[in-house]
Amino acid sequence: MTVKIGLIGLGMIGRDHLQRFNNVITGAQVTAVCDINRAAADAVAAEYHATAFYDADELINSDQVDAIFICSIGPVHKAQILSAFKAGKPVFCEKPLTPTADESQEIIAAEVAAGKRLLQLGFMRRFDPGYQALKQTIASGELGEIMLIHCAHRNPSVPESYTLEMAVNDSATHEIDIIRYLLNENIVSVRVDKPRKKTSRAYPHLQDPLIVIFETESGVRIDDELFVNCNYGYDIRCEVIGENAISGLTEQALTYTRSPNGVSRHISQSCMERFATAYDREVQNFVDNISRGSAMTGPSSWDGYVVALVCDAGLASLKDGQKHDVTIPECPALYLA
Ligand SMILES: NC(=O)C1=CN([C@@H]2O[C@H](COP(=O)(O)OP(=O)(O)OC[C@H]3O[C@@H](n4cnc5c(N)ncnc54)[C@H](O)[C@@H]3O)[C@@H](O)[C@H]2O)C=CC1
Numbered sequence: 001m002t003v004k005i006g007l008i009g010l011g012m013i014g015r016d017h018l019q020r021f022n023n024v025i026t027g028a029q030v031t032a033v034c035d036i037n038r039a040a041a042d043a044v045a046a047e048y049h050a051t052a053f054y055d056a057d058e059l060i061n062s063d064q065v066d067a068i069f070i071c072s073i074g075p076v077h078k079a080q081i082l083s084a085f086k087a088g089k090p091v092f093c094e095k096p097l098t099p100t101a102d103e104s105q106e107i108i109a110a111e112v113a114a115g116k117r118l119l120q121l122g123f124m125r126r127f128d129p130g131y132q133a134l135k136q137t138i139a140s141g142e143l144g145e146i147m148l149i150h151c152a153h154r155n156p157s158v159p160e161s162y163t164l165e166m167a168v169n170d171s172a173t174h175e176i177d178i179i180r181y182l183l184n185e186n187i188v189s190v191r192v193d194k195p196r197k198k199t200s201r202a203y204p205h206l207q208d209p210l211i212v213i214f215e216t217e218s219g220v221r222i223d224d225e226l227f228v229n230c231n232y233g234y235d236i237r238c239e240v241i242g243e244n245a246i247s248g249l250t251e252q253a254l255t256y257t258r259s260p261n262g263v264s265r266h267i268s269q270s271c272m273e274r275f276a277t278a279y280d281r282e283v284q285n286f287v288d289n290i291s292r293g294s295a296m297t298g299p300s301s302w303d304g305y306v307v308a309l310v311c312d313a314g315l316a317s318l319k320d321g322q323k324h325d326v327t328i329p330e331c332p333a334l335y336l337a
């Protein structure tokens, strides 16, 4: 069976996933694409031999598609997800589930009422071989009690449309999710520190870099450097400090070069390059579950909701510089399986 995919949102990540469906993924074909930018929809549809839609609801309800793949912007995710649920079609949605936690609640309620998971969320780092190995190392007990985690989320640059808040609810979302994944526990507090020095490379409306401090239920303290105009590359770092040993992500390059200038290694320049394998694996996972008629697996709506709760607290801290507690409601049984 070939799963017929309707892909909504033909911007940066939407186009990256399109080439992935075309070149890497087996068992699926993008049969319809949608964007409110009609010229973009028409051009991409022609290139990929798909049908162009300009309205997400029309694509979702079209009999040309079996599953919905949402790569539009966060503020419109909720309406598109609920529409896909209503049409009875499985959904992949890029992060964030919704920009605020309140909006996510309706999605949780709809899925719980359906009695089964209908959505996989695009927290692709859970499919990254490095993070998966780090999780295994932590679970093995070799590190002993985990005390600290040092993270860095460095992007070479961001567009002018990137707001100060996005450092928290667009970029740090990935660390918030991966910390829960690595440690199997929730974050209970957040504090955002604005260092006095900021890079001249950032647009004036940004404070860059920022440091976010998280604490988990068991007291693990995590510092996350968010430096989104670091210039030199797309560099994601994570070092876990245990009482017996320390473990972290390695450099990602598979080769090095020795020259009269010394030893050098390539540094990724974008998330699409750094996490290519993770994106391939998350999308194949989505398609395979549909092909097999299995329940959705991978990051869930609940994971998206919990991340949004932490982001809400982070945004409050961004305003007042204080530590904000995060209260996470009891997880519905549906998401415990
Ligand atoms: N997992 C990851 O590492 C990444 C995830 N993302 C997420 O993917 C989403 C899209 O990000 P980008 O591609 O960077 O944004 P983008 O701005 O490049 O593209 C968004 C596209 O959605 C379209 N769009 C907006 N409203 C729409 C609507 N109502 N119906 C149909 N199309 C609509 C826009 O016209 C645009 O073409 C965001 O939620 C972002 O956070 C983005 C980059 C990496």
Ligand SMILES: O=C1[C@@H](O)[C@H](O)[C@@H](O)[C@H](O)[C@H]1O
Pocket (backbone or CB within 6 Å): 155, 170, 171, 174, 228, 271
């Ligand atoms: O999700 C992503 C973007 O939306 C975000 O803007 C970047 O900071 C992240 O590194 C990227 O993975």
